[in-house]
Amino acid sequence: MSAPTTIYALSSGALPAGVAVVRISGPHVPAIIPLLTGRPTLEPRRAVLSTIRDETDAPIDDALCIYFPAPASFTGEDVLEIQLHGSRAVAAALFRRLGQLTGLEPAEAGAFTMRAFLNGRIDLTAAEALSDLIVAETDAQRRLALSNADGAQRRLYEGWRADLLSIWARIEADLDFSDQEDVPPEFGDAVRLEIKALALRIRHHLDGYRIAEVINEGFHIVVAGAPNAGKSSLINYLAKRDVAIVTDIPGTTRDLIEVRLDIGGRLVRVTDTAGLRTTLDPVEQIGVERARTASRTADLVLLLDDGLEQVPEMDAELVLPVQSKSDQRSCSADVIAISTRTGAGIDRLMAELTTILDSRTKILDTVPSRQRHVAHLEGCIAALDRANCSSEFELVAEELRIAADSLGRLTGAIDVEDLLGDIFSRFCIGK
Structure with a gap:
């Protein structure tokens, strides 16, 4: 299946950049090669240095041009890729020239990948x-x-x-x-x-699917414990920045605060929560309830114990006890003990988290x-x-x-017309 129009777009990153890659795909590609390069044609799949020219034959830029004849291209159509210097002015001049040519139009988001699907180059799962x-x-x-x-x-x-x-x-x-x-x-x-x-x-x-969901959406860790157990300090230590307020006043954290981390190549979402205690403050009560709700739905709860307050009971799928403030007290060797002031025990905690992540995100087959x-x-x-x-x-x-x-x-072998717009609109323009 071949589309009647020829589309073009910037396929590389935002400008300015070292190089700008412009992709052109469709039946008009063979005809526009001489108009842009002054050459009658280009040798297939070979980079050729050419001077790209505008409608007055004035040079726009010297560029590497690669021609992919149909059907041996990403889209299954004739494709021309032009690698120019990545300035906004150069790209704008080329786009102005392409916009003047009959049969060419700017590509919408996902248009190149949609044509690859429609021309049988990929299936829907590969596109996704x-x-x-x-x-x-x-x-x-x-x-x-x-x-x-x-x-x-x-x-x-x-x-x-x-x-x-x-x-x-x-x-x-x-x-x-x-x-x-x-x-x-x-x-x-x-x-x-x-x-x-x-x-x-x-x-x-x-x-x-649960493994894929954890990999894509992130493994959710909730840091819980009594007030002032060191939850916000641990969040800040792991994030390497101050994302949560740390004070000696109990009940400082009222809402959920989430940071996204990369641990061993896996996405992890770590949530700081309000200290779990009985309180008459209506705002803090809301925070405590949100903390318990987050703990019930988390993949893992890090339950911090500073040795001063009673450790709260947790209704969670998986709980990892952690003794905090180990620089200020004696801790049991049987439980992970950490200090965010000295960094002690953090390596042991991260090793345990990596082991848990390995067990929850290991893919042995297609999912x-x-x-x-x-x-x-x-x-x-x-x-x-x-x-x-x-x-x-x-x-x-x-x-x-x-x-x-x-x-x-x-x-996509049958009955997918209603899905195409939703799937391919999620792509960036130029892909």
């Missing part, structure tokens, strides 16, 4: 992975996005879909050439075993990375479960078709 790769903040996010961008998800889902269609075709063929009463029991037993086995594999795959994937996978499993419960092979065949369609929507 490219989007995730562009905004990746940590090494774990980069590795997750890269593993999906290379087509691993597409191959997995297409393989499952092929298995479903194969079972469906065998059922349809048997129904076409016999009465249902003539279908041997062993045929039905074999079909149900295959369906159950496939449903089990998809359920196992779906379990991996679904978006809620859209989860929805379609759950739809597929529901259809497979209905197929297993049905005694009518016509209904089994129909449920298998529904399950296969759910997998097809994951990769």
Whole structure:
């Protein structure tokens, strides 16, 4: 599929910069090469130094030009990439020239990647992975996005879909050439075993979404404890800046304060909370309730104990006890003890956090990375479960078709028009 217009955009970073890369894609590319470079054409996939000229034949800049003929390009169309000096004036002059040419128009956000999808160069999961790769903040996010961008998800889902269609075709063929009463029991037993086995594999795959969610959204750590236990001091120490107010007055922290950290290549969201105690102050009561709510939903609670106040009870999934202010008192060797004044024990705390993160973010196989994937996978499993419960092979065949369609929507093989605008609008212009 080829778009009727040719699009162009700055594909590199914000200007000014050392180099500006302008990408042009569409059917008009061969015709505009001589207009811009003065050359009749360019050798495919070879960087050529050319003088880019405006409508009066005056030079705009000397640039490296690379021509990618269709279909061997990112978009599947004819593509020209121009690498100029990264000044705003140079880029503006080139854009002014491109805007004068017939059939060319500025690209909207995600337009190049959408054309790559429409021309069969990538599937939807790879497009989403490219989007995730562009905004990746940590090494774990980069590795997750890269593993999906290379087509691993597409191959997995297409393989499952092929298995479903194969079972469906065998059922349809048997129904076409016999009465249902003539279908041997062993045929039905074999079909149900295959369906159950496939449903089990998809359920196992779906379990991996929680890992992807933690990698992309961040592992959530709540720092909790009694007032003045050293929570805000620990937050400031980890963030290497003063993000929370530290005083000797109990109840200083009233609201939740969150910082984003990179620990061992993983995104971690650390939340400072109000000191947990019984209070008559209505504002502090709100802060205490918010602290308990945050603790209940956190992936990990660091429960600080300064040895002065009673350690509060916690309703949390995972609690790691930490003795604070170790420079001012004796601490047990069995529990992590830290001092934000001297830095003592921080390395031990970070090592323990890294161990926990390793166990919660380790990816052994391809995992679904978006809620859209989860929805379609759950739809597929529901259809497979209905197929297993049905005694009518016509209904089994129909449920298998529904399950296969759910997998097809994951990769964009079928019925995705309503998704395109939402998915590709999330890209930056030039991608």
